[in-house]
Amino acid sequence: xxxxVTVRDVARLASVSASTVSRALSASDLVAPVTRQRILxxxxxxxxxxxxxxRGLITGRxxxxxxxxxxxxxxxxxxxxxxxxxxALREGYAVFVADxxxxxxxxxxxxxxxxxxxxxxxxxxxxxxxxxLADITEGTTxxxxxxxxxxVESITVDDAEIVRQALGHLYALGHRCVAYAGGxxxxxxxxxxxHGIHTALTDLPGLEVIEIGSFTPVFGGGQSAADLxxxxxxxxxxxxxxxxxxxxxxxxxxRGIQVxxxxxxxxxxxVNAATLVSPALTTVRAPLRKVxxxxxxxxxxxxxxxxxxxxxxxxxxxLIVRSSTSVPRSxxxxxxxxxxxxxxxSSNAHH
Amino acid sequence: xxxxVTVRDVARLASVSASTVSRALSASDLVAPVTRQRILxxxxxxxxxxxxxxRGLITGRxxxxxxxxxxxxxxxxxxxxxxxxxxALREGYAVFVADxxxxxxxxxxxxxxxxxxxxxxxxxxxxxxxxxLADITEGTTxxxxxxxxxxVESITVDDAEIVRQALGHLYALGHRCVAYAGGxxxxxxxxxxxHGIHTALTDLPGLEVIEIGSFTPVFGGGQSAADLxxxxxxxxxxxxxxxxxxxxxxxxxxRGIQVxxxxxxxxxxxVNAATLVSPALTTVRAPLRKVxxxxxxxxxxxxxxxxxxxxxxxxxxxLIVRSSTSVPRSxxxxxxxxxxxxxxxSSNAHH
DNA sequence: TTGAAAGCGCTAACAG
DNA sequence: CTGTTAGCGCTTTCAA
Numbered sequence: 001x002x003x004x005v006t007v008r009d010v011a012r013l014a015s016v017s018a019s020t021v022s023r024a025l026s027a028s029d030l031v032a033p034v035t036r037q038r039i040l041x042x043x044x045x046x047x048x049x050x051x052x053x054x055r056g057l058i059t060g061r062x063x064x065x066x067x068x069x070x071x072x073x074x075x076x077x078x079x080x081x082x083x084x085x086x087x088a089l090r091e092g093y094a095v096f097v098a099d100x101x102x103x104x105x106x107x108x109x110x111x112x113x114x115x116x117x118x119x120x121x122x123x124x125x126x127x128x129x130x131x132x133l134a135d136i137t138e139g140t141t142x143x144x145x146x147x148x149x150x151x152v153e154s155i156t157v158d159d160a161e162i163v164r165q166a167l168g169h170l171y172a173l174g175h176r177c178v179a180y181a182g183g184x185x186x187x188x189x190x191x192x193x194x195h196g197i198h199t200a201l202t203d204l205p206g207l208e209v210i211e212i213g214s215f216t217p218v219f220g221g222g223q224s225a226a227d228l229x230x231x232x233x234x235x236x237x238x239x240x241x242x243x244x245x246x247x248x249x250x251x252x253x254x255r256g257i258q259v260x261x262x263x264x265x266x267x268x269x270x271v272n273a274a275t276l277v278s279p280a281l282t283t284v285r286a287p288l289r290k291v292x293x294x295x296x297x298x299x300x301x302x303x304x305x306x307x308x309x310x311x312x313x314x315x316x317x318x319l320i321v322r323s324s325t326s327v328p329r330s331x332x333x334x335x336x337x338x339x340x341x342x343x344x345x346s347s348n349a350h351h
Numbered sequence: 352x353x354x355x356v357t358v359r360d361v362a363r364l365a366s367v368s369a370s371t372v373s374r375a376l377s378a379s380d381l382v383a384p385v386t387r388q389r390i391l392x393x394x395x396x397x398x399x400x401x402x403x404x405x406r407g408l409i410t411g412r413x414x415x416x417x418x419x420x421x422x423x424x425x426x427x428x429x430x431x432x433x434x435x436x437x438x439a440l441r442e443g444y445a446v447f448v449a450d451x452x453x454x455x456x457x458x459x460x461x462x463x464x465x466x467x468x469x470x471x472x473x474x475x476x477x478x479x480x481x482x483x484l485a486d487i488t489e490g491t492t493x494x495x496x497x498x499x500x501x502x503v504e505s506i507t508v509d510d511a512e513i514v515r516q517a518l519g520h521l522y523a524l525g526h527r528c529v530a531y532a533g534g535x536x537x538x539x540x541x542x543x544x545x546h547g548i549h550t551a552l553t554d555l556p557g558l559e560v561i562e563i564g565s566f567t568p569v570f571g572g573g574q575s576a577a578d579l580x581x582x583x584x585x586x587x588x589x590x591x592x593x594x595x596x597x598x599x600x601x602x603x604x605x606r607g608i609q610v611x612x613x614x615x616x617x618x619x620x621x622v623n624a625a626t627l628v629s630p631a632l633t634t635v636r637a638p639l640r641k642v643x644x645x646x647x648x649x650x651x652x653x654x655x656x657x658x659x660x661x662x663x664x665x666x667x668x669x670l671i672v673r674s675s676t677s678v679p680r681s682x683x684x685x686x687x688x689x690x691x692x693x694x695x696x697s698s699n700a701h702h
Numbered sequence: 703t704t705g706a707a708a709g710c711g712c713t714a715a716c717a718g
Numbered sequence: 719c720t721g722t723t724a725g726c727g728c729t730t731t732c733a734a
């Protein structure tokens with residue numbers, strides 16, 4: 001297609017054999033510098049481009065990666081994709097991106113289709129079951145994002161720390177009753193976060209966290225969650241992610257409930273849109289692009305284990321304070337504290 | 352990698368020759384139904400997956416497409432990518448996605464890298480010059496998005512109609528002085544839109560459109576544009592795209608200028624984020640995903656010209672009225688009455 | 703340091 | 719309808 005020019009053409013022009021051309025182009029130190037230069041010039045002159053199919057056929061490697069995400073329009077995955085993309089490219093890999101549209105069946109299909117033509121696969125929070133996942137990744141170097149599975153490499157963020165920082169922030173502002181609007185019940189991250197809440201509570205005496213349910217982790221889910229959050233009487237709400245938090249913000253505004261005066265809102269991720277709204281969203285930033293780059297690094301380590309580039313187990317996060325949080329309306333002035341009994345109320349069990 | 356099982360293995364198990372297996376898997380009607388079934392069963396049983404490299408080597412086709420976009424985190428391109436993705440997949444193509452990070456050099460590099468391993472390339476508003484573009488697409492089936500170039504297939508939206516609808520809407524509300532916050536001067540679309548403004552004006556007597564400059568087509572660009580728009584005394588502002596409109600909204604709010612009471616704002620594209628803010632953004636929807644699918648269709652037509660799937664020259668658009676536009680403050684009530692002088696440029700400029 | 707030869711897995715003539 | 723043969727463009731032994 002692109003270039004009908006082959007190694008043989010280059011070889012002829014450079015007066016060497018095809019194999020020498022091949023060597024000059026890959027294992028460059030196996031050929032005499034002069035010859036090598038001559039070959040390079042010839043290749044340049046002819047506009048030679050190696051045929052990936054032929055190369056792949058014999059080496060068994062494609063220099064391609066595959067990435068499967070549930071929804072490219074979700075800014076979370078857009079950022080991760082961007083991270084994967086950039087890093088892969090810098091390492092000489094092109095990447096297939098596939099959008100499963102949040103659907104398990106197409107997810108499986110995509111993995112099948114891609115697995116055969118990549119050196120490694122990055123699966124971003126796939127919906128499929130552990131068994132399907134284990135089954136389908138068999139024989140392909142795979143890295144999971146935001147999900148752990150024995151035997152499979154994975155990249156996650158520090159969910160416990162996310163919750164700790166979010167809750168710590170609200171606690172410091174004086175909030176003592178916080179609603180948690182959770183993500184999908186099947187979500188691995190959501191599980192981690194709910195667990196993190198319980199851990200965090202031991203350090204935050206007097207804090208009560210009310211779990212108001214599981215929601216689809218998008219704008220609409222947040223809108224539904226908002227009313228429930230209000231109904232609990234909480235002075236602040238922590239959402240499973242920014243998209244939900246944005247939905248909460250929107251619904252609250254629609255009801256005339258002022259943020260942060262009447263209700264503080266905290267998101268998770270620090271998606272771009274978090275700064276597009278007003279009040280700008282206070283959130284715990286997850287290093288989304290870095291998640292992507294780390295996944296690529298892990299993949300490369302899996303393929304070429306020589307010089308592994310180490311990554312932390314769970315990527316660090318950071319609270320970003322913006323305008324959607326403040327001291328609660330009912331706050332006790334800092335000077336004369338101690339109103340609610342210390343360590344009195346603790347988290348209610350999830351219903 | 353994935354399956355070391357080859358056509359020969361399948362052939363052996365099905366007691367046929369390799370070529371029959373090959374035929375059964377592609378030109379299915381060239382082989383006896385019984386044989387075919389036997390082969391399919393054998394393939395299934397062995398977990399056979401065709402080797403794309405080998406197939407590509409001989410057929411010269413890869414069944415892959417490439418897509419180059421400036422920024423995956425920009426929701427505009429995210430949507431286009433999603434469209435490309437979905438359609439390509441349905442047609443049996445996997446797609447390489449490459450993010451050029453708005454950089455010409457990497458754009459060129461990406462095209463080079465991808466061109467050799469795809470059947471077609473979709474280039475989304477590339478920054479490179481016409482010459483570079485023409486040069487680089489030489490020999491590769493290419494479809495351009497939002498840019499026209501002789502000899503190269505392209506998909507665009509109806510920019511003139513976008514402007515007509517946006518301006519028509521504002522005009523109908525009673526606005527007579529509108530600021531246009533343009534996109535990059537080098538942008539093909541922006542040129543079309545400015546041209547569209549002049550055309551539209553002939554149908555909208557008494558309307559004045561003030562072009563306030565060229566801005567980077569993102570949130571920050573909108574923020575800068577906002578103050579200029581206010582300074583013109585216009586009662587409404589049309590932005591080059593939604594991201595800019597969102598920036599304008601934000602800056603206006605920060606200055607205490609109420610939207611839409613003091614100033615109406617109209618965006619273009621109807622990106623997801625347009626509904627995330629309040630007031631929700633009035634905008635002219637461009638069929639972003641459809642742009643992607645149309646590009647894929649065009650690519651397929653270019654590759655297999657047998658049964659072309661026709662697409663309109665420029666994709667249709669639609670005004671979406673939300674809450675960021677209203678009658679201008681100084682509007683003349685429809686009933687009659689003269690409040691401000693005719694042909695006024697009543698403004699609420701704050702300096 | 704280089705060349706000759708072999709073959710990766712598949713498909714496309716061409717016979718049968 | 720099916721088998722045989724040949725070869726896509728490249729890399730990689732193995733000799734020289």
